Structures are given as C-alpha cells and as structure tokens.
Amino acid sequence: MSRVLEPLQYPFMVDAMIVGAAVGAVCAVLSCYLVLKGWSLMGDAVSHAVLPGIVGAYAIGVPLALGAFASGLLCAVLTGYVKANSRVKEDTAMGVVFTGLFALGLVMFTKVPSDLHLDHILFGNILGLEEGDLRNTLITAGATLAVVLGLRRDLLLFCFDPGHARTIGLPTQRLYYLLLSLLAVTIVVSLQAVGVILVIAMLVTPGCIGYLWSDRFGRMMAIATGSAIGASVLGVYASFFLNASTGACIVLLEALMFAVALVTSRKRGLRRNRRTATATIAKA
Amino acid sequence: MIETLLTPLQYDYMLKAILVSGVIGTVCAFLSCFVTLKGWSLMGDALSHAVVPGVAVAHYVGWPFAVGAFLTGLLAAAGMGFVKMKTPLREDAVIGVVFTAFFAFGLFLISVHPSEVDLRAIVFGNILGISDADIVQMLAISVLTLGVLGLKWRDLLLLCFDATQARALGLSATRLHALLLALLAATAVAALQAVGAVLVVAMLVTPGATAYLLTDRFGRMIGLATAMGAGASMLGAYASYFFDGSTGGCIVTLQSAMFVVAWIFAPKHGVRASRMRARFASEGEGT
Numbered sequence: 001m002s003r004v005l006e007p008l009q010y011p012f013m014v015d016a017m018i019v020g021a022a023v024g025a026v027c028a029v030l031s032c033y034l035v036l037k038g039w040s041l042m043g044d045a046v047s048h049a050v051l052p053g054i055v056g057a058y059a060i061g062v063p064l065a066l067g068a069f070a071s072g073l074l075c076a077v078l079t080g081y082v083k084a085n086s087r088v089k090e091d092t093a094m095g096v097v098f099t100g101l102f103a104l105g106l107v108m109f110t111k112v113p114s115d116l117h118l119d120h121i122l123f124g125n126i127l128g129l130e131e132g133d134l135r136n137t138l139i140t141a142g143a144t145l146a147v148v149l150g151l152r153r154d155l156l157l158f159c160f161d162p163g164h165a166r167t168i169g170l171p172t173q174r175l176y177y178l179l180l181s182l183l184a185v186t187i188v189v190s191l192q193a194v195g196v197i198l199v200i201a202m203l204v205t206p207g208c209i210g211y212l213w214s215d216r217f218g219r220m221m222a223i224a225t226g227s228a229i230g231a232s233v234l235g236v237y238a239s240f241f242l243n244a245s246t247g248a249c250i251v252l253l254e255a256l257m258f259a260v261a262l263v264t265s266r267k268r269g270l271r272r273n274r275r276t277a278t279a280t281i282a283k284a
Numbered sequence: 285m286i287e288t289l290l291t292p293l294q295y296d297y298m299l300k301a302i303l304v305s306g307v308i309g310t311v312c313a314f315l316s317c318f319v320t321l322k323g324w325s326l327m328g329d330a331l332s333h334a335v336v337p338g339v340a341v342a343h344y345v346g347w348p349f350a351v352g353a354f355l356t357g358l359l360a361a362a363g364m365g366f367v368k369m370k371t372p373l374r375e376d377a378v379i380g381v382v383f384t385a386f387f388a389f390g391l392f393l394i395s396v397h398p399s400e401v402d403l404r405a406i407v408f409g410n411i412l413g414i415s416d417a418d419i420v421q422m423l424a425i426s427v428l429t430l431g432v433l434g435l436k437w438r439d440l441l442l443l444c445f446d447a448t449q450a451r452a453l454g455l456s457a458t459r460l461h462a463l464l465l466a467l468l469a470a471t472a473v474a475a476l477q478a479v480g481a482v483l484v485v486a487m488l489v490t491p492g493a494t495a496y497l498l499t500d501r502f503g504r505m506i507g508l509a510t511a512m513g514a515g516a517s518m519l520g521a522y523a524s525y526f527f528d529g530s531t532g533g534c535i536v537t538l539q540s541a542m543f544v545v546a547w548i549f550a551p552k553h554g555v556r557a558s559r560m561r562a563r564f565a566s567e568g569e570g571t
Contacts, residue, residue, distance in 0.1 A: 038377070039376075039377050040377050041325070041326045041376055041377040046328070048482065072390060082547065085555050085558070086553060086555070087553050088496060088497065091323050092320045092323070092493045093493075095325035095326075095329070095485055096486070096543050099483055099485055099489070099490065100543070102482060102483065103531075103532065103534075103535075103536030103537045104533070104537055106296040106408070106533030107534060107537050109533075110530045110533070122407065123391065197407075197482065200384055201381070201384030201388065203380075204384070205380070205381050206550070207377070212371060212373070242396065244395045244396050244397065245391050245394075245395035247388070247391070248391035248395060249392065251387075252385065252389060255385035262367065262370065262371065265371070272450030283430065
C-alpha cells in the first residue's frame with residue numbers, strides 16, 4: 001500500500017499532477033472546438049512556431065511565455081496572409097510557415113548563448129516545476145477556461161457554421177482571432193507539461209474521445225475534460241514507476257482512452273451499420 | 285575570408301553530409317510536388333513523426349533503422365485509414381490522434397532505455413555524424429523512390445489532380461493512394477537523418493510550394509522543386525558548419541527563405557506581380 005502512495009509523498013509529484021490536470025482540462029475544452037472546426041494542423045503549427053519566440057524572448061530578456069505567445073500568433077497570422085495572397089493551399093501555407101519558424105528557432109538557438117534546455121521545450125519538464133510555475137499555470141489556465149466557457153455558444157456557432165454566425169451578427173473575424181489567441185495561450189501554458197511536440201495530442205485526442213461518446217456538445221466537453229484530467233494525473237503517476245517520459249505517458253494514456261472509445265462508441269461504423277441494417281429488415 | 289569559407293570542405297564528414305543532403309533534398313522535393321497538389325502537408329508531418337518508434341524498436345532488435353521506421357510509418361498510415369473508416373471524425377483529427385500516439389510511444393520507449401538510442405539524433409537529425417551503413421540505406425531508399433516516381437509519376441499526378449478521372453481511366457485509385465503513402469513514408473525515413481523528425485515535413489512541402497508559385501507546368505514544377513531542394517540542402521549542410529551543426533535548421537531556413545522570395549517576386553503568381561496587375565487594371569478602368 002505504501003508503495004502505491006509513495007509518489008504522493010513527494011511535493012514535486014503532487015505539483016506535477018495538479019499542473020497536469022489543469023493543463024489537461026484547458027486543452028480538452030479547447031480540443032472540442034478544434035476537432036469540430038478541423039483545426040488540428042493549426043494546433044500543430046502554432047505549437048512548433050513558439051520556438052523562435054522563446055529563444056528571442058530569452059535573448060532580449062522578456063518573459064518567455066510572452067515571446068512564445070507572440071510567435072505562435074505570428075505563425076497563424078502569417079499563414080492566413082500567405083494563403084490570402086498566393087495560390088498555395090492552406091495546409092501548404094501552414095506547413096511552410098511553421099517549419100520555417102521552427103527552423104529559424106533552431107538556428108537562433110545555436111547562436112544565442114542561453115541556459116535554456118531544448119529538451120524541456122520540446123518534451124516538457126513537468127517534474128521540474130519551478131517556484132511560481134504552479135501559480136502561473138493555474139491562473140492562466142483558469143482565465144482561459146473562463147473565456148472559453150463564457151463565450152461557449154458564440155464559439156460553437158462559429159465552429160459549426162461561420163456563415164450563420166455572421167448572419168445573426170456575431171463578429172466572426174474577432175471570434176477567429178479570439179480562438180487563435182486562446183489556442184496560442186493554451187499551448188504556451190501546456191509547454192511545461194508535455195512540450196512542443198506532444199501538445200497537439202492534448203489538443204486533439206480528448207475532443208475526439210468526447211465526440212465518439214456523445215452527440216451533445218456539453219456532454220462531449222465534459223467527457224473530453226474528464227478523460228484528459230484522468231490521463232494527466234494517471235500519466236504523471238505512472239511515469240514515476242516506469243521511469244519514463246511524463247509527457248509520453250500522458251499522451252499514451254489519452255491514446256488508450258481513444259482506442260477504448262473507438263471500440264465502444266455507438267457511432268462506430270460497424271455497429272451502427274449493423275443496427276440500421278436490422279432496422280431496415282424489421283421495417284420490411 | 286575565402287579560407288574560412290573553404291574550411292568546411294576540407295573535412296571528409298562535411299563533404300559526405302553535403303552530398304547525402306543533396307540526394308535526400310532531391311527526392312523529397314520531387315515528392316513535395318505531389319504533396320502540395322494533394323494537400324497532404326499534415327500527412328507528411330504525421331508520417332515523419334510516426335516513424336520514431338520504429339527507429340527505437342529496430343535498434344533493440346538489431347534491424348537496420350530504415351526497415352523499422354518504414355514499417356511503423358506504414359502501420360500509422362494504415363491505422364489512420366482504419367480509424368477514419370470506422371468513425372465520423374474529420375480526417376485531420378484522426379491523423380492528429382494517431383501520429384501523436386505513435387510519437388508518444390517512441391518517446392516512451394526511448395525514455396525507458398535512454399542510453400541506447402539518441403533521441404536528439406532522431407528529432408533533429410545527425411547528418412554530420414552519419415555512419416557509412418546509414419548512408420547506404422538512405423541511398424538505396426532514395427534510388428528506389430526516385431525510380432518508382434519516375435515510372436509512375438503520370439498516374440500519381442492524375443490521382444492528385446482528379447481522383448475520379450483516374451478511376452474512370454481504369455487506374456486503381458486505392459492502390460495509387462497506398463503507393464503514394466508508402467513513398468511518403470520511405471522518404472520521411474530517408475530525411476530523418478538529414479533534418480530530423482520535426483523538420484522532415486518542410487522538405488516534403490516547401491520546395492513544391494515554391495515551385496508551384498513559379499510555374500504552371502507540372503514538369504517544370506518538378507524540375508524547379510528538385511533543383512531548389514537539392515541546392516538548399518547542400519548549401520544548408522555546408523552552412524551548418526558555422527551554426528554548431530544545426531543542419532536541419534539551416535536547410536529548412538534556406539528553403540523557407542526561397543519560398544519567401546518566390547512568394548514576393550514570382551513573375552506571375554507573386555505578391556508584387558498581382559499588385560501590379562491590380563494597379564494596371566484600375567488604371568485601365570480610369571482612362
């Protein structure tokens with residue numbers, strides 16, 4: 001029994017679980033919108049694009065989160081601009097812009113003398129939280145959650161049917177940038193937990209799980225959030241015993257839950273097809 | 285000055301890196317024309333991440349790394365196809381779920397046995413320290429991929445432009461689709477060594493996108509893309525001597541710079557050209 005509770009005796013483990021749960025919750029709520037809107041690649045792009053911002057912010061002595069946020073947003077704006085002003089497709093424009101920014105960040109990294117750990121940026125360092133990280137994460141995550149939940153209906157309509165949203169007088173342009181900013185903030189907050197490369201999993205997988213298990217948006221969000229918090233806490237806990245990368249453990253658990261959702265979902269092709277077939281036969 | 289510029293060329297490993305990068309850059313650029321036309325950027329990104337667990341597994345069982353990587357790449361592609369067929373989820377979400385799961389699994393394996401596989405080499409590439417055995421593997425992949433592309437490029441082109449027409453002509457769209465996926469996985473494996481898992485997607489998108497801005501003919505697009513891909517890769521490998529070995533960063537930064545130049549100055553599809561056209565048009569209306 002004491003072995004099972006052992007991780008909880010270390011303050012750094014408890015902190016990691018709290019931060020993981022907070023980050024998981026924010027990402028999960030946002031992931032419901034991203035999955036509906038088809039913005040997975042956007043999440044991927046923005047998360048990679050924060051690198052030059054972090055290095056640049058370090059070089060000029062600005063808070064790293066600010067630099068990360070700025071360059072993440074720059075990536076999204078640049079993508080939109082390139083797409084609007086050239087004939088390349090959106091996914092291509094995004095691919096070009098985010099890899100360009102990431103590569104630039106790598107080159108800058110070799111030229112800016114710093115004590116930044118590239119590994120921590122890429123893979124997260126949730127077990128090595130510093131003084132104040134816990135508080136900052138909780139405040140930012142809480143604020144982001146409040147904005148998303150406050151504008152829940154507007155954002156939802158914007159994701160489902162932008163045309164309709166515009167017709168009833170919602171400021172769609174502003175909602176677009178709001179959603180982008182929320183995405184960028186969430187990514188910056190999550191860097192600590194899972195790092196640049198795996199953030200995208202936290203921003204897509206929970207939403208998919210929720211979507212497979214429910215047709216109602218409110219319930220989808222609840223399921224996504226619950227599964228993400230569970231995966232984060234359990235992932236941190238499991239990584240203690242496995243001595244494995246915490247970010248990887250969290251994401252693998254989410255993937256496992258997705259697999260379960262895939263098998264049990266009523267929306268799954270096989271089961272649904274069989275049921276409609278039975279229904280048709282019954283009718284005949 | 286000249287002497288400093290020539291220093292990198294005095295080292296054997298630099299020459300090797302420059303040549304190998306050039307070959308990989310060529311193959312990736314060739315394929316990037318199809319990827320840009322088909323809108324498969326996310327797929328390229330996904331496959332390049334999904335090969336990571338294969339590298340780790342191949343290392344543990346003692347296979348050549350390319351075999352393991354290629355197999356997990358294919359497995360990921362099959363997994364995406366399966367999940368997409370079974371659920372009403374959007375394709376991009378499915379791709380996101382599957383490739384991150386694969387990458388996380390790779391990271392997990394490597395973190396459990398940290399000393400055996402060099403994670404940094406996988407994520408950022410390690411062309412300056414490439415072994416001769418790896419060079420052979422990569423050249424074999426490159427030659428094979430180029431050969432298949434050379435034989436099948438017309439069919440693949442039709443598939444990318446108009447899958448329905450391809451089917452009407454009696455081509456098997458499913459088989460071509462699978463072929464393109466396999467080629468993508470193979471190229472991702474080859475490029476892994478040069479630029480690393482994170483930046484492979486740039487090699488598979490940017491040259492094609494740049495060439496697409498410069499020409500309307502597909503043959504010329506391939507020519508331009510491969511020339512730029514090879515040039516940027518060789519130059520980037522050379523330049524990385526002065527940037528602490530961040531070869532992937534240098535190559536991709538160069539390719540992005542080329543894209544920016546083409547985007548602004550392209551004779552027909554550039555920003556400047558369309559501005560000028562717009563101005564002429566409005567003047568024409570005025571008079």
